Amino acid sequence: MKWHRGRLTQTLGAMGLTATLTVAAQAAGQGDMLDLAPMPPAKAGNPAMIELGKQFFFDRRLSGDWGVSCASCHDPAKGWGDGLALSKGYPSMEYFRNSPTVLNAAHRKRFLWDGRLDGADPGTLARDMITEAHTMNMDGRLMQERLQQVPEYAALWQKWRNDDINGMRVFNAVGEFITSLETRNAPFDDFAKGDSTAITKEAQHGYALFKGKAGCVSCHNGPIGSDGKLHKTGVPEHPDVLNNPLRTITMLRHYATSGMPNYMSARSDVGAYAISKDERDVGKFQTAQLRDLKYTAPYMHNGVFDTLEEVVAFYNQGGGEGSALSPLTLSTAEQQALVAFLLTLSGDPLIVEDPGQPDMQPRVFGKN
Amino acid sequence: MNNRKPLQLSLLVASLAVAFTASATNADAHPPLAPLPPVPVPKDNPQSAEKIALGKQLFWDYRLSGDGSMPCVSCHLPALGWGDGGQISRGYPGTKHWRNSQTILNSAYYNKLFWEGSVNSLEAQAPSAAEGAVAGNGDPSVMEMRLRFVPEYVDAFKNVFGSQWPRMNDAYRAIASYQRTVVSDASKVPFDRYANGDKNALDTSQKRGMALFNGKAGCVQCHNGPLASDQKYYDLGLPDFAGFVDDPLYQVTHRWEHYQKGVSEPRYRAANMDYGLYYVTKNPKDVGKFRTPSLREAKYTAPYMHNGVFTSLQEVVDFYDRGGGSGTSKSELLKPLKLAAQEKQDLIAFIEALSMSEPLLHDDPTLPGEYQPLPAPIK
Numbered sequence: 001m002k003w004h005r006g007r008l009t010q011t012l013g014a015m016g017l018t019a020t021l022t023v024a025a026q027a028a029g030q031g032d033m034l035d036l037a038p039m040p041p042a043k044a045g046n047p048a049m050i051e052l053g054k055q056f057f058f059d060r061r062l063s064g065d066w067g068v069s070c071a072s073c074h075d076p077a078k079g080w081g082d083g084l085a086l087s088k089g090y091p092s093m094e095y096f097r098n099s100p101t102v103l104n105a106a107h108r109k110r111f112l113w114d115g116r117l118d119g120a121d122p123g124t125l126a127r128d129m130i131t132e133a134h135t136m137n138m139d140g141r142l143m144q145e146r147l148q149q150v151p152e153y154a155a156l157w158q159k160w161r162n163d164d165i166n167g168m169r170v171f172n173a174v175g176e177f178i179t180s181l182e183t184r185n186a187p188f189d190d191f192a193k194g195d196s197t198a199i200t201k202e203a204q205h206g207y208a209l210f211k212g213k214a215g216c217v218s219c220h221n222g223p224i225g226s227d228g229k230l231h232k233t234g235v236p237e238h239p240d241v242l243n244n245p246l247r248t249i250t251m252l253r254h255y256a257t258s259g260m261p262n263y264m265s266a267r268s269d270v271g272a273y274a275i276s277k278d279e280r281d282v283g284k285f286q287t288a289q290l291r292d293l294k295y296t297a298p299y300m301h302n303g304v305f306d307t308l309e310e311v312v313a314f315y316n317q318g319g320g321e322g323s324a325l326s327p328l329t330l331s332t333a334e335q336q337a338l339v340a341f342l343l344t345l346s347g348d349p350l351i352v353e354d355p356g357q358p359d360m361q362p363r364v365f366g367k368n
Numbered sequence: 369m370n371n372r373k374p375l376q377l378s379l380l381v382a383s384l385a386v387a388f389t390a391s392a393t394n395a396d397a398h399p400p401l402a403p404l405p406p407v408p409v410p411k412d413n414p415q416s417a418e419k420i421a422l423g424k425q426l427f428w429d430y431r432l433s434g435d436g437s438m439p440c441v442s443c444h445l446p447a448l449g450w451g452d453g454g455q456i457s458r459g460y461p462g463t464k465h466w467r468n469s470q471t472i473l474n475s476a477y478y479n480k481l482f483w484e485g486s487v488n489s490l491e492a493q494a495p496s497a498a499e500g501a502v503a504g505n506g507d508p509s510v511m512e513m514r515l516r517f518v519p520e521y522v523d524a525f526k527n528v529f530g531s532q533w534p535r536m537n538d539a540y541r542a543i544a545s546y547q548r549t550v551v552s553d554a555s556k557v558p559f560d561r562y563a564n565g566d567k568n569a570l571d572t573s574q575k576r577g578m579a580l581f582n583g584k585a586g587c588v589q590c591h592n593g594p595l596a597s598d599q600k601y602y603d604l605g606l607p608d609f610a611g612f613v614d615d616p617l618y619q620v621t622h623r624w625e626h627y628q629k630g631v632s633e634p635r636y637r638a639a640n641m642d643y644g645l646y647y648v649t650k651n652p653k654d655v656g657k658f659r660t661p662s663l664r665e666a667k668y669t670a671p672y673m674h675n676g677v678f679t680s681l682q683e684v685v686d687f688y689d690r691g692g693g694s695g696t697s698k699s700e701l702l703k704p705l706k707l708a709a710q711e712k713q714d715l716i717a718f719i720e721a722l723s724m725s726e727p728l729l730h731d732d733p734t735l736p737g738e739y740q741p742l743p744a745p746i747k
Contacts, residue, residue, distance in 0.1 A: 064505045065435045066462035092436035093510075133507030137434050142463070142501045145624040149616045245517045245739035252742075253513040264516070264533060265745035360616035366640030368623055 035211065036290075036345070037223045038189040043106070045180045048160035053177025055153060056170060058354045061146045062130055064137035067091035070129065070174065073099040076352050079295030080181065085303025086238060086247060090137045094246035096254070096269065098303035101296045103350060104289060106179040109228025113301040115286035116275045119228060122175030123168060130171065134250040144170065152358040183292050183347030191344065199344045205334075206341025214315070214328050214338060225290030225345060230272045232283045234320025237268055238302035269302065283322055294346035308339045398592035400582075401722075403560040404664075405594060407476045407548045413491060413541045415548060422524045423546030424733045426539050431514045432498055434505035437461055440497065440543065443469040446729045449668035450550060455676030456609060456618070463502040464617040466609070466625055466642065468676035471669040473728065474662055476548040477595045483658045483674040484645050485601065490544035495536075501628075502621050512536040520736030552664055553728065558721040570721055577718025580711055585688070587663075587715070589701050596663035596722055601645040603656035604702060605693030608641055609675040642675065656695050667723035681716045 056062055057070045068090060073082045080101040082088065089095035097113050105111070108119035117125050130136045130143065147153050147165045157165050160173075188207075190198035199207070210216045219227050241247045255263035258274045272281040285301045299305045305314065312335045314320065318327035330338070409415055426432055427440045438460055443452045452458055452469040459465035467483055475481065481493040498504040498511070515521045515534035525534040528542065554560035559578075561569035570578065581587045590598050611618040626636045629647040645654035658674045672678045678687065687693070689712065692702035707715070 061462065064462065064501070065437070065460060067435060090435060092434075133434070133510045137505065137507065139501035139505070139624075139628075141627050142620070142624045145620045145627065148623070149620050242741060245741050248742060249510070249513045249517055249739065252516075253510050256513065257509050264742075267742070267745065360620070362614045362616055363619055365613045365619065366638060368626075368637045368639060 034217050034221045036188065036192070036217070036221060036225055038192045039104075039107075039182060039184065039186070039223050039291075039347075042180075042182050042184075045176050046160065048156065049173045049176035050180045052153070052156050052160065053173040053175070053180075054352065055156065055355055055358075056147070056174050057177055059357050061357065062136060062138055062143055063090065064139070065091060068136060070126075070136075071354065073135075074102050076350065079103070079292060079297075080350075081296050083297075085298045086240060089134045089250060093134050093250055094244055095134060096241050096247045096251035097301050098298065100288070101292060102178045103181050103183055103296075104224045104291050106182060107222070107224040108226070108289070110286050113285045114272045114275055115228075115230050116272075122179050123172035124175075126174035126178070127168065127171040130174070134253065140167065140170075146360070149360040149363065150358050151361050181350060181352075183350050186291070186345050186347040188341075188344040189347075200340060202337045203341040203344050206337035206339070207344075209330065209334055209338050210341055213334070214330060216315070216338075219287045220290050226287040228286060230281060230284040230286055232271075232322055232324050233285075233315075234283065234323035234325075235285070235300045235302065235314070236304055236320050238304050241269065241302065242267060271301070290342060290345050292346045294343055295349060308342055309335065312338050312342075397582075398588050398598070401559065401563070401588070401592065401596055402594045403554050403557075403563050404474070404477065404552060407551055409548060410489065410491070413544060415545050416528065418524070419528045419542050419545045420549055421733075422521075422528055423542035423544070424730070425521075425524075425735055426543050427546055428733050429735055431518075432504065432506055432511050432539070433460075434507065434510075435461065438504050438506075440494070440504075443497075443503070444472050447727070449473065449665060449670070449727065451669055453670075455671050455679075456611065457503075459502045459621070460505045464611070464615070464621055465502050466612075466618060466621045467674050468671065470661070471665060472547050472550055473665045473669070474551050474595065476551060477662070478597075478659075479599055480659070484648050485599075485659050486648050490547050491540050494540040494543045498540075502624070508536040511539070514739070515539060517739040517742065518736045519740050524736075550728065550730070552724055556724040556726065557664075558725065559718075562721075571717070573714045573717045574721045575718075576711075577714035577716070577721075580707070580715050581718055584711070585705050585707060585715055586701065586703075587688075590660045591663050597660040599659060601654065601657035601659050602699040602701070603644070603695045603697040604658075604673075604687075605656070605695035605698040606673055606675065606687075607677055607693060609677060612641075644674070653697060656697055663719055663722050665723045665728070667720045668727045681719055682712070685712045685715055 060066045060069045062069060073087050073089075074080045075082055080103050082099045085098060087095040087097065087099035100113065105122055110119050111117040111122070111125040117128060127140070130138045131140050144166055147170060153165060161169070187198045191204075210220075219229065219231055221227055241251060251269065252263055252266060255266055255270070255274050260266070260270070260274045260277065268283075270282050272284040273279070275281075288299070293299070293308060297306060299308070299311050305311045312330075315325065316328045316330045316335060319325040430436045430439045432439055443457050444450045445452060450471040450473050455468065457465035457467060457469035470483070475490065479488070481487045481490065482496070487493045487496055495508065496503075498506045499508060512535060515525070521534050525531055525538060529535070529538045531538065552560075554564070558569045558574065581591075590600065590602060592598055609618070612622050622639065623636070626639045631639070631643070631647065631650070635643075641656065643655045645657040645659075646652070648654075666672070666681065670679055670681075672681070672684050678684045685707070688702065689705045689707045691704035692698060
């Protein structure tokens with residue numbers, strides 16, 4: 001045994017050296033490989049589900065008191081967000097984070113700013129938003145019965161499934177709709193496919209900075225410009241979260257229901273920590289996508305920056321308190337070039353008209 | 369052969385016992401109407417002036433509902449007999465309820481609450497109402513956090529319950545304590561004054577009504593004891609609430625209730641009535657049964673019945689005079705009464721004598737102020 005162990009150690013030692021070299025090589029190689037990518041061809045969704053999901057997305061009856069629909073905070077005319085720094089949430093409440101766009105949701109690895117939901121499961125995202133008390137506060141069973149009362153919905157449902165409007169499948173239909181929302185014709189995509197005139201020289205310079213000196217690409221990569229991972233960049237707190245008790249209420253209540261220790265003492269947005277309870281995750285949020293920034297101001301998890309210039313200046317100084325980033329020393333012109341490049345990642349605006357709420361109708365009583 | 373004798377004998381004993389019990393029941397009739405005893409208070413939620421005052425504020429506070437529009441008092445208004453005056457309770461915005469909002473007057477005396485007796489205490493009733501999707505639709509964790517941002521509440525909860533922060537369960541306990549103060553004042557109830565010795569407290573019509581109540585009309589079979597309720601469940605064969613047939617929002621609630629109360633799928637699909645006690649027991653014999661309501665303060669609590677189908681005591685008495693309605697499990701206690709018009713008037717006069725001579729009203733409490741930012745955490 002002794003001999004074996006000795007030999008094993010020797011072998012591992014030799015391998016260790018090799019391994020170190022390999023890791024270094026891979027790191028360098030990965031740095032080269034990380035890049036943005038054009039939007040892949042859209043996957044065709046289930047048309048009947050998408051049609052239903054679109055109806056449900058705009059229907060206020062999916063909230064407890066009919067006060068809000070999904071579209072209230074994810075308005076097509078406002079980049080599928082709400083244009084506010086901090087979202088409003090359910091009537092009588094105020095939310096403590098920014099309402100993110102739902103555009104390009106199909107390419108998200110995680111959902112929600114603290115990354116708590118799996119990007120592969122948009123139905124659960126819809127369930128969370130619709131049933132959560134501070135967003136739509138809907139009893140899912142009551143929602144099911146409401147939707148069954150609308151003949152147009154029952155007919156649409158029959159195009160998809162031969163049963164009644166029911167439960168989780170309503171949420172899945174909404175999920176299918178939001179994952180069908182992809183923007184097309186971003187100038188960057190044409191450029192990446194070989195059309196060197198698709199973006200300006202300044203934007204091309206910005207792209208070089210993006211991948212090089214500014215280092216954006218280390219987190220903002222892939223087709224929507226997000227690694228889907230959690231990072232701490234020290235974005236300043238939005239003062240209204242503590243100044244407006246309604247927002248602090250939703251924040252601390254989120255912590256309480258997430259089982260976060262000592263939640264009543266929290267006075268800041270702890271991000272992913274509320275979910276993982278790992279101290280290293282305090283202040284971490286998932287990387288935002290860079291698609292369609294033209295339409296989705298203000299920026300960051302709390303909308304604290306109104307413009308992309310502010311965002312770039314923030315990163316140029318190495319982020320904020322507790323940031324894992326270093327200062328970039330970009331010139332003003334370089335920062336402008338970066339902003340010019342970021343805007344090439346915005347596609348044609350995607351506008352979906354509110355299809356309206358078909359009325360509930362009486363049903364034959366006793367034949368449910 | 370021999371070993372059959374003991375069996376026969378025991379059967380004989382058993383049938384004698386049954387006969388004896390039945391005659392005993394007839395003999396001492398029913399617990400008589402009587403003044404209410406002191407309010408029963410559970411040992412784990414003793415009354416205190418501070419707790420009652422806190423509970424009164426919470427009962428009125430709009431913050432204890434989903435969207436801040438439906439405090440307890442919105443369906444239990446003092447000026448409307450502590451109900452909401454509607455046939456069917458108004459329900460949370462975007463919904464319609466499916467039953468009549470019951471008075472909370474004297475609810476402290478019931479052993480179970482709600483028309484089907486689905487909860488066992490006022491402490492358990494409050495969350496069902498505040499959190500139910502067609503009532504308050506409040507999320508308890510949201511409501512609790514709201515209370516923590518109102519400094520007056522933080523102080524009051526600390527004072528009453530000794531907790532650092534308000535807790536929702538304590539809020540419900542305080543509300544229950546307050547409800548234990550919403551009880552009839554016997555000095556203002558003609559029947560109670562009569563029972564306590566003031567023989568002039570009832571007029572001659574009311575006295576005739578009392579005799580009918582205990583005799584020919586048979587009301588006392590179910591409406592007995594100090595509460596004028598036996599707290600049991602009966603099918604009266606009441607007409608159904610018409611809104612279920614043609615109003616989409618009532619239909620939504622009707623199906624939702626069946627869904628969330630956990631009936632079988634065939635029952636859900638065929639649901640064409642309010643099954644009442646069945647939802648609690650899932651026993652087919654209990655379909656259409658509802659708890660006998662107290663007759664105290666009935667003068668102020670129209671409309672009547674679990675679905676508010678009668679707007680006046682006259683309609684109620686007419687219904688019983690006909691022997692009730694029709695239903696598969698209709699109580700055998702209901703038979704046509706053949707009451708004369710004067711007898712009905714006397715009966716109504718007596719029933720009204722079970723109510724205070726003036727309604728019990730409480731002034732609106734002063735609610736604590738707006739939400740305030742939290743102080744810095746205690747290190």
